Amino acid sequence: MRHLKSFVSFIFPLIIMLSIFSIYLIVDKVVNNYKKSIINDYAIVVITNTPFISIDEVADIKVKNIEPLSRSKIIKGIKNNLSNSSLELLDKKLPYFYKIYLEDFPTTLKLEQIRKELNTISNIRRVETFSNDHNKVYSLLILIQDIVFILFIVVFILSLLLLSKQIKIWFFEHDERISIIQLHGGSLYYSSKPILKTIILSSIISASVVVSLLYMMIDNLNLIIQPEILSFMPAIIHLEFEALQIIILSFVIPLITFFGLLIQHKSK
Amino acid sequence: MILANNITLSYDNKKNIIENANFNIKEKEFIFISGSSGSGKSTLLKSFYGELAVKSGHLFVNKVDLSKKNYSKLLDLRKDLGIVFQDYKLIKEYTIEENIMLPLRVHNYDDSVSKTQVKKLLKHVKLSHKTGVYPDELSGGEQQRVAVARALAHNPNIIFADEPTGNLDDYSSEVIWTLLKNANEHLGITVVVVTHRIPKDLGIKYRRFNIDDGVLYETS
Numbered sequence: 001m002r003h004l005k006s007f008v009s010f011i012f013p014l015i016i017m018l019s020i021f022s023i024y025l026i027v028d029k030v031v032n033n034y035k036k037s038i039i040n041d042y043a044i045v046v047i048t049n050t051p052f053i054s055i056d057e058v059a060d061i062k063v064k065n066i067e068p069l070s071r072s073k074i075i076k077g078i079k080n081n082l083s084n085s086s087l088e089l090l091d092k093k094l095p096y097f098y099k100i101y102l103e104d105f106p107t108t109l110k111l112e113q114i115r116k117e118l119n120t121i122s123n124i125r126r127v128e129t130f131s132n133d134h135n136k137v138y139s140l141l142i143l144i145q146d147i148v149f150i151l152f153i154v155v156f157i158l159s160l161l162l163l164s165k166q167i168k169i170w171f172f173e174h175d176e177r178i179s180i181i182q183l184h185g186g187s188l189y190y191s192s193k194p195i196l197k198t199i200i201l202s203s204i205i206s207a208s209v210v211v212s213l214l215y216m217m218i219d220n221l222n223l224i225i226q227p228e229i230l231s232f233m234p235a236i237i238h239l240e241f242e243a244l245q246i247i248i249l250s251f252v253i254p255l256i257t258f259f260g261l262l263i264q265h266k267s268k
Numbered sequence: 269m270i271l272a273n274n275i276t277l278s279y280d281n282k283k284n285i286i287e288n289a290n291f292n293i294k295e296k297e298f299i300f301i302s303g304s305s306g307s308g309k310s311t312l313l314k315s316f317y318g319e320l321a322v323k324s325g326h327l328f329v330n331k332v333d334l335s336k337k338n339y340s341k342l343l344d345l346r347k348d349l350g351i352v353f354q355d356y357k358l359i360k361e362y363t364i365e366e367n368i369m370l371p372l373r374v375h376n377y378d379d380s381v382s383k384t385q386v387k388k389l390l391k392h393v394k395l396s397h398k399t400g401v402y403p404d405e406l407s408g409g410e411q412q413r414v415a416v417a418r419a420l421a422h423n424p425n426i427i428f429a430d431e432p433t434g435n436l437d438d439y440s441s442e443v444i445w446t447l448l449k450n451a452n453e454h455l456g457i458t459v460v461v462v463t464h465r466i467p468k469d470l471g472i473k474y475r476r477f478n479i480d481d482g483v484l485y486e487t488s
Contacts, residue, residue, distance in 0.1 A: 180357050183317065184418075185347030186374040266339070 006173075010166045010202050014254065017152075017159035018210040018246055024145075024152045025242040026214075031141045035105040038138070043067070043099040046118060047126040051096045061114050062103040069097035095125055108139060164257050170195045171265055188266050192258075199254045207250035211243045269295050269426065269458050270316060275325035275335075277308065277315055285311045288325070289484040291477065295425075298452045298472055299460045303479035309462040310354065310430050312479065316460065317349055317428055318342045330425065347374060350419030350457070352429035356411045358403040364414045365390070365399060371422040382421075389417040394443055409440025416447050426458045427451060433463070445470060 051068075071094055079087055106114060111129050118127045171178070174195060181191035217224065218239060270293035277286040285308040293299055303309050314320040315327060318334050327334040332345045350371070358367045365386050372382040390396045393413035403411050412432060419427050429448065433441035449472050451457040466476065478487050 177359050177361065180359055181370065181374070182343070183319065183346060183351060183357065184371050184374050185343045185345075185349075186370075187343055190374065 006166060006169060007198065007202065010163060010199070010254075011206050013159040013162040014202060014206040014250065015209055017155050017253070018206055018250055019213065020148075020152045020155045021249055022210055022214045022242065022246055024148045025245060027145050027148045029242070031145050034138070034141055039064075039102065039105045042105075043101045044114065044118070045069075045128040046098050046100060046124050048096045048098065048123050049125055050123055061100075061117060063100055064103045065101040067099040067101065069099060071096070105138065107142060160253065160257065163254055164261060167195065167199070167254075167258055167261050170198065171261065188262060192262060192265075196258060199258050200251070203250045203254050207247045210246055210250070214239060214243065214246070269293050269297075269330065270460070271326075271328040273326040273328075275315070275327050276323045277311055277320060278323050279311075279320070281323065284323070284482055286315075286479065286484060287482045291484065291486070293458065293460065293475075295458055296452065296456045297458055298449075298474040299458075300466050300474055300476045301460065301462045301479065301484075302464055302466060302476065305464065307479040308482065309464075309479055312484070313428050313430050313460065313462045316426075317346055317351055347371070347422075348425050350422070350424035350427040352412070352415050352419045352427065352432045354431040354434060356403070356408075356415045358411055358414060358418075360403050363400050363402055364395065364406070367403065367414055368418045368421050370418060371424075375422055377422075385421055386417075389421060392420075392447060393417045407437075407440075409436045412436055413440055413443055416444050420447065420451055420457075423455065424457060426460065429459065429461045431463055432461065433465075433467075441467075 071091070074094065074097070075087060075090060078090075082090065100118075102114075115127050115129050118124055171192070174192070177194075178188065178191040182188065270291075272289050272291050274288050274290060275286065276284050276288060278284045289312070301309050301312060311320060315322055315334065316329055321337065322335045325335065330345055330348060332338075332341050334342070334345075358364075359370070362370070365383075368386045368389055369382045372385060377385075387396075390399065393416060395410060395413055395417075398406065398410065403414065406414065416429075416432065419429070427448065432444050432448070436444070445467055448459050448461065449470060452459045453472065476487050477484055
């Protein structure tokens, strides 16, 4: 019973930590998916004086594609109200229009910075960025992502404390056995193998529980997530990489804690 | 085999328990270290397997300088030692076979070799009928016999025994002395025994050291 209790004391914080981590991974995936879906719909429109645009000199802007807007289409749209001479003059005086597609969807701040940087280019006369409505949705998603990340960090720190406390208890419980084995020439690592085995078993159980829960959640997404948000989510059905990250974390964190405490124990 | 050059021993740098001791123990010798209770016999023995660091001087066991702190060398040294403790120091979660097997496992012996060796040793310590039993289920004498079997399991070149027969029944004491004597006579193992009571009819040539008021000296 005592062993079961100490085993649960180790597994429980590990499962909580991995669960929050998996939520963070899903939110991250949703946000990235949303970014990808909207990046093709939105572009920055710039107006230049000459039929040439080079923004290489602005190092911070990652451009995916620059697409010129047809001048003839613009003139066609307004030619009914103008005389031929006015149209000729307009054709000569009309500036050049380009749509700039970015590689990454920027935050509001980043977008403002891009706008300012584009304005510093002498050839560019005017810059039009995205609508405010769009930025609000995006900012909300980023906020959720940040909150989940902060939550993960807090839970990670607390879990780490609980895990290290439980490993310390195990070292204390096995102290007599460890010292006897060391008196017979066994290394501290060798004498601590039962603790290591318990940790590995805990990691396997925790990773299995969390990955199973994750897949169960994905299978029942329509029950827990609003249909509007579900539209961004088709890509998260494939979670192999996320499952792998959870499995790696479930082993790496307890093992690093174990070896850290082993070194601390050895120095004593 | 064991060379002490002006060694001084103390716990936490408090009062010296052994002061400026000099001695030389050669291969295949049988040594007794005696003295009154609290004289420092066990303390001296602890320094031989590195459980207590030497405060000053130089102590060599199997050519390993124990006055220099080297964890991996100390573990390597211990692998070649057999130690019998006054309080047995058996692992209570292990069966008696697993306890005897411990030095063999540390040496990475094959399991089948280890099992054969354990079987043989259990016969020597007259505990063949106790297989699969845990130390808590044995009497003190039986536990000490298991501890002696463990000390002999890996054929060490030195055995250190701290009061191996203190408070034991006559039968267990006899079994233990016979085993230690045979290990020395037939296997050529150096045996160092700390005791306040040297058996009269051991029938073996030995050297005896006495500790009195922190001073170690050889007696005839």
